[in-house]
Amino acid sequence: MSIQRSPEPCAVVYSGGTDSTCAAALAAQRHAEVHLLTYFERGTARSPRPEKNVERLRAAFPGTRFRHETISTDRLVRFLSYERYLRNLVRHGLSMLSTPGFSSLSWHVRTLIYCRENGIKHVYDGLTRELMHFPGHMGLVLTRFQSMYRRFGIVYENPVRDWEVPLDVQFLDRLVVDQHGYRLPEEDAEARKNRTTGRYLYEKGIFPHPDVKGSAFDREMQHDCYPFVLYNIMAFWVLLNWRDYDHLCSRMARLIGDKIEMISPLIEEHLSEGGGGALAPILERR
Numbered sequence: 001m002s003i004q005r006s007p008e009p010c011a012v013v014y015s016g017g018t019d020s021t022c023a024a025a026l027a028a029q030r031h032a033e034v035h036l037l038t039y040f041e042r043g044t045a046r047s048p049r050p051e052k053n054v055e056r057l058r059a060a061f062p063g064t065r066f067r068h069e070t071i072s073t074d075r076l077v078r079f080l081s082y083e084r085y086l087r088n089l090v091r092h093g094l095s096m097l098s099t100p101g102f103s104s105l106s107w108h109v110r111t112l113i114y115c116r117e118n119g120i121k122h123v124y125d126g127l128t129r130e131l132m133h134f135p136g137h138m139g140l141v142l143t144r145f146q147s148m149y150r151r152f153g154i155v156y157e158n159p160v161r162d163w164e165v166p167l168d169v170q171f172l173d174r175l176v177v178d179q180h181g182y183r184l185p186e187e188d189a190e191a192r193k194n195r196t197t198g199r200y201l202y203e204k205g206i207f208p209h210p211d212v213k214g215s216a217f218d219r220e221m222q223h224d225c226y227p228f229v230l231y232n233i234m235a236f237w238v239l240l241n242w243r244d245y246d247h248l249c250s251r252m253a254r255l256i257g258d259k260i261e262m263i264s265p266l267i268e269e270h271l272s273e274g275g276g277g278a279l280a281p282i283l284e285r286r
Contacts, residue, residue, distance in 0.1 A: 009033035010122040011115050013107055014068075016050020018213055019160055021057065022197035023126030025204060026159045028061040031122070035067045037114060039107045041074040056206045069114070072284040073106040079282050080105055080259055088258070095255045097234045104136025105259055108145050108156075109267065113283065115154050116271050123149060123156045128197065130165045133235050133248070134228075140253035148260050152267070164196045 012024045014036040027034050036057075038050060054068045080102045089096050111123055127137055135141050142158065149156035202210040239248050269277035 005029065006031050006122075008122070009035060009118070009120050010124060011035040011037055011111055011118075011120050013111055013123065013125045014038050014050065015126075016053050017126075018201065018207070019126035019128050019130075019197045021050075021053050021126070021206065022160050022163075022200050023124045023158075024057055024066075025060065025201060025206065027124045028057065028064040028066070031064070033065040033067070035069065035114070035118065035120060037107075037111055038068065038070045039073045039110060040070065041072065041077050041103065041106070053206075060204055060206050071110060071114075073103070073110050075282045075284055076106040076110060077102050080109075080263070083262065088255075091258070092251070092255045094234050094238060095251045097230045098135050098252060098255060099231050100228045101135030101141070101231075101252055101256055102259075104134070104141075105145075105256055108148065109263060110283065112149060112152055112154060113267060113270065113279075116152060117275075121154055123154055125156065125158050126160055126197065127158050128160055128163055128165050133232075133240075133245075135252040135256060138249045138252055140249045141256050144253060144257050144260055148264065151264060152271075160197050163200075 008031065010027050010031040010033070012020060012027050012034060014020045014024060016038060024034060024036060034057075036050075036054060049070060051068070054066060058064075058066050081096075081099070085096070115121070115123060127142070129137075131137050136145075146156045196211065198207060198212055199210040201207040235248060239251070263279075266277065266279050270279040270283075
């Protein structure tokens with residue numbers, strides 16, 4: 001049964017990788033216009049841009065209008081990382097090393113403002129249950145993001161959140177990035193067998209293989225995201241050796257929640273002043 005497409009536009013937080021491209025493909029079947037928002041900061045500025053996958057999406061969905069924007073969040077990340085730093089350091093301690101969390105929050109803050117400026121009320125994000133030690137992938141943190149979007153009249157959705165994650169990732173990725181492998185329980189895997197984002201894109205004719213993660217094809221199509229060395233040391237070598245995963249999630253959710261409470265009034269001021277206020281010099285345009 002075909003899904004009735006909405007004439008209203010939507011936005012996708014778009015790294016250009018397999019998961020975000022799958023989210024964009026799903027969005028293209030629900031909306032007549034899709035805004036793909038790709039972000040970078042100083043640590044990822046030289047990464048590949050995902051234009052090739054944007055063209056693949058356009059070829060696969062000729063009836064959908066795709067608009068791709070590449071936006072720097074470097075100033076915003078620095079602001080989120082260092083505002084009231086000593087006060088936050090006393091309150092949150094080692095959690096202040098959460099560079100991936102601040103990056104994720106910067107993307108969502110920038111997406112929220114972009115959506116309000118362009119009359120968009122629905123945001124899709126291609127998060128799966130891979131890399132669950134990253135703050136932006138944690139369930140508790142996602143609820144904070146959802147609440148932030150809802151406060152500004154926007155629906156935030158993770159359409160591939162519960163899809164299966166390929167197990168044959170590269171050894172180096174398992175060792176350095178996701179050695180703890182926080183995923184769904186094995187007993188749930190059979191029910192979602194082969195329902196991966198890569199397989200979906202392969203069946204739609206967008207990707208040449210059902211599992212390109214970790215391949216040269218993969219590395220050429222999305223930006224690298226490796227400014228997380230200190231965070232990984234803190235998460236794996238300290239907190240997860242001292243306390244359990246739920247404790248790590250609680251700490252990250254508390255930190256991100258505080259940052260959201262801090263910046264939300266600034267977003268309201270920025271929008272009410274037509275792009276002015278304290279955020280104006282921090283937000284970088286395309």
